[in-house]
Amino acid sequence: MPARPAGELRRPSLTRGMLASIRQRDGEESLNPTYYDEAVVDVQPQGAVPELTSVYERLRDSLRLNGLYSRYTYPEAPSHSMEDLAYTDTLSRSFGYSISGIEIAQRGIGCDPGSTLLEKIPQQSLTHLRVLSATVKSYIAVGGLRDSALNRAAQEFADTQNRQLHQLLAGHPQLLNQSTALALQSVEPLLSLDPFVFLAECSACIVPAFDLDVHHILRLCYLAEVVKVVVVFLHKPKALFQSTPSTGDNIQRSPIIKTNNNSNNENSKPVWPHPEAEVFSAFVDKVKRFCQDAASVVGSDGDLQAENGPSDEDVFYQRLRTVVSSYALPFVRKAVILMHVHFGVKMPNTGTTAADAPELDRLTKVLRLPSLNEVFSSFLGRTETSHITQSIVSGWIQHWTSSRDAERSVHSAITLSHAAIFELVGLPRNFDTLTDEAIRRKCPTTGKELTDPCVCLFCGAIFCSQAVCCLKDKNKGGCTQHRQKCGGNTGIFINIRKCMVLFMDGANGTWTLAPYMDKHGEADPTLRRHQQLFLSQKRYDKLLRDVWLSHGIPSTISRKLEGDVNNGGWETL
Numbered sequence: 001m002p003a004r005p006a007g008e009l010r011r012p013s014l015t016r017g018m019l020a021s022i023r024q025r026d027g028e029e030s031l032n033p034t035y036y037d038e039a040v041v042d043v044q045p046q047g048a049v050p051e052l053t054s055v056y057e058r059l060r061d062s063l064r065l066n067g068l069y070s071r072y073t074y075p076e077a078p079s080h081s082m083e084d085l086a087y088t089d090t091l092s093r094s095f096g097y098s099i100s101g102i103e104i105a106q107r108g109i110g111c112d113p114g115s116t117l118l119e120k121i122p123q124q125s126l127t128h129l130r131v132l133s134a135t136v137k138s139y140i141a142v143g144g145l146r147d148s149a150l151n152r153a154a155q156e157f158a159d160t161q162n163r164q165l166h167q168l169l170a171g172h173p174q175l176l177n178q179s180t181a182l183a184l185q186s187v188e189p190l191l192s193l194d195p196f197v198f199l200a201e202c203s204a205c206i207v208p209a210f211d212l213d214v215h216h217i218l219r220l221c222y223l224a225e226v227v228k229v230v231v232v233f234l235h236k237p238k239a240l241f242q243s244t245p246s247t248g249d250n251i252q253r254s255p256i257i258k259t260n261n262n263s264n265n266e267n268s269k270p271v272w273p274h275p276e277a278e279v280f281s282a283f284v285d286k287v288k289r290f291c292q293d294a295a296s297v298v299g300s301d302g303d304l305q306a307e308n309g310p311s312d313e314d315v316f317y318q319r320l321r322t323v324v325s326s327y328a329l330p331f332v333r334k335a336v337i338l339m340h341v342h343f344g345v346k347m348p349n350t351g352t353t354a355a356d357a358p359e360l361d362r363l364t365k366v367l368r369l370p371s372l373n374e375v376f377s378s379f380l381g382r383t384e385t386s387h388i389t390q391s392i393v394s395g396w397i398q399h400w401t402s403s404r405d406a407e408r409s410v411h412s413a414i415t416l417s418h419a420a421i422f423e424l425v426g427l428p429r430n431f432d433t434l435t436d437e438a439i440r441r442k443c444p445t446t447g448k449e450l451t452d453p454c455v456c457l458f459c460g461a462i463f464c465s466q467a468v469c470c471l472k473d474k475n476k477g478g479c480t481q482h483r484q485k486c487g488g489n490t491g492i493f494i495n496i497r498k499c500m501v502l503f504m505d506g507a508n509g510t511w512t513l514a515p516y517m518d519k520h521g522e523a524d525p526t527l528r529r530h531q532q533l534f535l536s537q538k539r540y541d542k543l544l545r546d547v548w549l550s551h552g553i554p555s556t557i558s559r560k561l562e563g564d565v566n567n568g569g570w571e572t573l
Contacts, residue, residue, distance in 0.1 A: 084152035085143030096200030105549035108421040113355035129341040171395015189400035195224040240319040283376040294398040332363045425460040431533035457492040509570035510560035515540035
């Protein structure tokens with residue numbers, strides 16, 4: 001490995017035995033010999049450090065003033081004193097969330113044969129991610145330059161290394177001791193986190209700190225994503241039968257479920273290839289046994305409902321296999337973006353021969369990851385590597401089970417992100433249909449007809465907006481109250497009486513044209529012309545892609561407010 005620059009942070013003196021399976025061994029051929037450019041933190045010349053430090057101090061103050069979550073809290077320093085750079089975990093976590101947001105915006109957009117989703121991502125977005133990636137590395141490096149025993153950036157970096165190693169290798173045979181068990185009590189379980197965001201944090205911490213090959217960390221996080229999905233549906237198996245998983249055009253259906261050739265037989269059932277069915281069933285049973293063992297260790301029933309699950313186990317395993325594939329694809333898509341913008345990996349063209357292959361298969365091949373069937377087979381092997389992998393997975397489950405039973409808090413619960421295409425509610429083709437629906441609805445406060453009705457484009461609820469009957473909590477109107485419980489800080493509504501879209505972000509908002517047009521292709525804001533209006537799906541999709549999924553609501557509001565006289569009062573809507 002190349003020598004480190006003189007000003008780069010030094011790695012702490014930790015035991016190297018635990019990292020033997022994920023470090024690049026001397027003389028071993030790299031898994032990606034032509035793709036990787038090692039991420040090395042370049043320290044600026046001494047003359048430029050004060051200016052760069054001043055910029056990063058403003059960034060630190062912005063993180064604190066906006067109230068962004070951090071694992072580390074510090075008392076506010078006096079204005080005249082010199083304060084260390086801090087909140088490095090918030091910055092690295094925001095990098096992972098930024099990649100996730102861009103990947104979500106690309107769902108449903110087709111790519112050219114043989115190419116990846118990178119070809120359709122705007123260059124401006126990729127440049128933004130590269131700048132954010134370099135900022136995370138430089139922020140940590142500059143923050144650790146100050147010679148002080150109480151250097152916050154250095155302390156956070158060392159603490160993050162220790163935390164990530166314990167989360168990632170919780171059940172490793174060389175880490176099973178009393179001190180490790182005590183350390184695990186103070187860190188969040190890996191299964192309660194987003195495995196990809198955790199991977200993004202690792203790429204800024206333990207990967208450069210220990211000169212690790214990121215491909216090994218990627219494979220472990222990929223396995224964590226699969227195990228997380230299996231654990232969730234083992235604890236709630238009935239969820240697979242309450243509704244069929246809704247997957248978008250770019251979300252792969254399970255390729256291992258086939259149907260009988262006899263199409264005339266109405267009672268024909270899916271046929272599952274026997275070898276693959278046995279391997280996946282054995283993998284699920286192994287994870288289930290780990291859950292039961294962890295529950296017995298901590299003295300809990302584990303809430304495992306699989307014993308009282310479906311009577312037809314084949315159908316359960318088939319649906320679970322489909323769901324696992326659906327959740328694995330978003331992780332791999334995000335990993336492609338991460339490897340490209342952070343590590344400089346150039347994704348090769350797979351060619352037209354693999355154009356008909358599922359996207360999950362094509363991307364795992366590009367990243368040189370094993371297929372899901374290979375993951376299941378290697379996990380069940382009898383080699384030393386398989387034994388270590390099983391110990392690690394068992395440690396993840398036991399860590400999560402003990403944390404859940406000890407705290408019973410929201411932070412220890414396992415949540416799964418939406419794996420399909422994000423969509424706004426479906427609108428009727430004729431605007432009169434929307435008006436008639438608003439007339440049939442009643443105000444929840446007075447029981448009379450709605451006053452100035454609005455429809456939420458996130459959930460489809462219709463309610464009063466700027467009406468005295470529904471004003472609550474310091475003159476907050478219906479849209480503001482609904483936004484807080486439905487969309488958080490942002491909201492998109494259609495005011496039915498005005499036929500206009502309302503964007504809301506915090507205490508600010510703005511109006512824009514609704515996606516309804518007359519027969520001449522013109523909008524009719526405030527319904528002055530009284531023409532029959534029809535839904536323009538292209539305009540509605542543009543509203544979806546360019547504003548909502550691209551996180552453009554705050555900037556859209558800001559641009560509109562700059563050119564208008566803003567008297568406030570948006571919270572009354």
